[in-house]
Amino acid sequence: GQQLNQSPQSMFIQEGEDVSMNCTSSSIFNTWLWYKQDPGEGPVLLIALYKAGELTSNGRLTAQFGITRKDSFLNISASIPSDVGIYFCAGQGIYGGSQGNLIFGKGTKLSVKP
Amino acid sequence: ETGVTQSPTHLIKTRGQQVTLRCSSQSGHNTVSWYQQALGQGPQFIFQYYREEENGRGNFPPRFSGLQFPNYSSELNVNALELDDSALYLCASSFSLNTEAFFGQGTRLTVV
Numbered sequence: 001g002q003q004l005n006q007s008p009q010s011m012f013i014q015e016g017e018d019v020s021m022n023c024t025s026s027s028i029f030n031t032w033l034w035y036k037q038d039p040g041e042g043p044v045l046l047i048a049l050y051k052a053g054e055l056t057s058n059g060r061l062t063a064q065f066g067i068t069r070k071d072s073f074l075n076i077s078a079s080i081p082s083d084v085g086i087y088f089c090a091g092q093g094i095y096g097g098s099q100g101n102l103i104f105g106k107g108t109k110l111s112v113k114p
Numbered sequence: 115e116t117g118v119t120q121s122p123t124h125l126i127k128t129r130g131q132q133v134t135l136r137c138s139s140q141s142g143h144n145t146v147s148w149y150q151q152a153l154g155q156g157p158q159f160i161f162q163y164y165r166e167e168e169n170g171r172g173n174f175p176p177r178f179s180g181l182q183f184p185n186y187s188s189e190l191n192v193n194a195l196e197l198d199d200s201a202l203y204l205c206a207s208s209f210s211l212n213t214e215a216f217f218g219q220g221t222r223l224t225v226v
Contacts, residue, residue: 003156033214042118042204042217043157088156092212101170102147102206102215104156 006105029091118218137205
């Protein structure tokens with residue numbers, strides 16, 4: 001099935017460092033979403049973006065909707081151990097058969113050294 | 115207000131059998147979507163239900179079918195199970211079409 005290009009696939013960082021990950025697509029999306037998934041759990045919504053160029057923050061998390069509508073990035077500032085997990089980007093279409101359908105990236109696995 | 119709940123949490127089935135997975139949507143939500151997540155992959159869209167009608171389907175064969183009930187809860191049925199159907203099945207509900215989707219904890223299906 002279709003998936004977005006998400007990078008990096010994994011990263012190890014020191015506690016307190018900033019983290020950046022991004023997602024690109026060959027298709028245009030009307031909504032970009034970022035989720036975090038812990039082992040054995042479902043994805044938890046972190047940030048939703050609805051407008052090209054939009055920059056949105058949620059605590060230490062900041063995400064942007066790319067101007068071309070084909071990309072998005074997520075930044076985590078001052079990482080802490082509980083940031084460990086897998087982060088997924090997802091794009092959502094709005095018209096026709098793509099309405100409501102979320103297309104996911106393969107995830108970025110974040111590991112933090114305490 | 116309860117979130118999205120799925121049952122069962124884990125399930126083991128034999129190849130060729132049929133399985134039904136259940137999802138209770140978050141209070142006030144009328145849209146439910148189902149996703150299949152293989153190990154190490156992102157979730158893949160199976161189908162979506164809006165007000166009891168199917169409203170979009172991903173690239174899954176007809177042996178994957180679903181229902182949405184008047185209370186907006188939903189079922190995912192899979193017939194003639196294959197080994198490759200082993201995955202985490204996720205249900206997501208949203209207030210309406212094109213609004214944020216909130217996921218349940220998933221059902222881990224193992225086909226042996």
